[in-house]
Amino acid sequence: MIQALRGMKDIMPPESERFVYILDTAAKIARRYGYDYMETPLLEETALFKRSVGESSDIVGKEMYQFIDKGGHDVCLRPEGTAGIVRAFIQNRLDRKGGVHRFYYHGPMFRYERPQKGRLREFHQFGCESFGEGSVYEDFTIILMIKDIFDALGIGYSIKINSLGCPECMPGYRETLVTHLNDIRDGLCEDCQRRIETNPIRVLDCKNTHCQELLEHSPVIVENLCETCDSDFVRLTRMLDSHAIEYELDPKLVRGLDYYTRTAFEFVSSEIGAQSAIAGGGRYNRLVEFLGGKPTPAVGFALGIERIMELVKLPEKGREGIYLGVMEPEALDTVLKIAHEKRKSETVFVEYARRSLKAHLKAADRLGAKLCAVIGEDELKAGQIWVKDLETKEERRIAFDQFD
């Protein structure tokens, strides 16, 4: 039997209800914050991700579903959504228009990772990207929006924030860090040793406990920020404080994608095991320019739908909809007409086969219908339908045209 690929999952009912509920809730809130929907292709030129997510990142270095297409183009399935949105933003010349543009999106992302609980090779994100607003108030507002989404879904979380500086302060910090890392080089794992050259900031994020011990006294970015980055970061923390939003300053939060500048954040849950990040994002003021557009400040985030599905509880739902059945085959035509009318406003289940009343009631109950409506011989003659409310147990007979 052919099975789904490792790390890829079908989302079947009833779990799929949670999937849709998360998407609907997030989209409704994003629209309230002024975001419009954008859809971009799943397949993009590999160069797009190399340039944005970064060649030294694990995502690009190890995890891409990359291949040469029939036309000889080097393409890959998107490992994340931001790069495609930025490409579309530039390609559609919105960078030249000026002003603020806000987009939300959702869909599958692909990373050839080692599958484990909460870590898939095909997973789904919901994300938002805001272009043209350089103020740190926008960073704050985005964090507030994610909080609103998780609060609406009834999910617990904690927030980690950091600043990754800018081209003015980052190179200086990088140098200080590299000097320190070279001092402790021999004790670090192989990955870290390699990263000292390719991407020293990522060393801070190493999960190896021995490395973490050695890194305890490394210089931290937030103490090496330039004036503007520092004052933005202070302002962000003050705003979070004044809105009583709890957060943890995590100087080792560097994120797995290279495009971030200044604010970086993650929302984590303590209830889903090791893969605890349920949303992540930050500011990326250089990316639009780096991909060939006009310099445009930007900030965004994405949340992982499968991880959130583990946490979300659907609101209690009572019985819903109408079950329609026949005890006489001649009544089916009438039943189908009633079904079509009712479907304008309600969920309708129709059983085409002739069944006993008992069988119809049992089927209606199993489907969770509120009403079970059946036409038998007597009802057909009288132009009526027999209706039982499965909640109140009340039964009645009504004329076809009065069944509302």
Ligand code: HAM
């Ligand atoms: P990311 O942190 O790589 O950021 O992914 C965002 C979220 O996607 C994670 O917090 C997690 O919930 C989920 N996720 C990531 N990888 C997996 C996986 N293998 N299996 C299941 N869930 C996963 C980004 O992708 C950025 N594009 C976010 C962003 C938008 N930054 C600025 N704008």
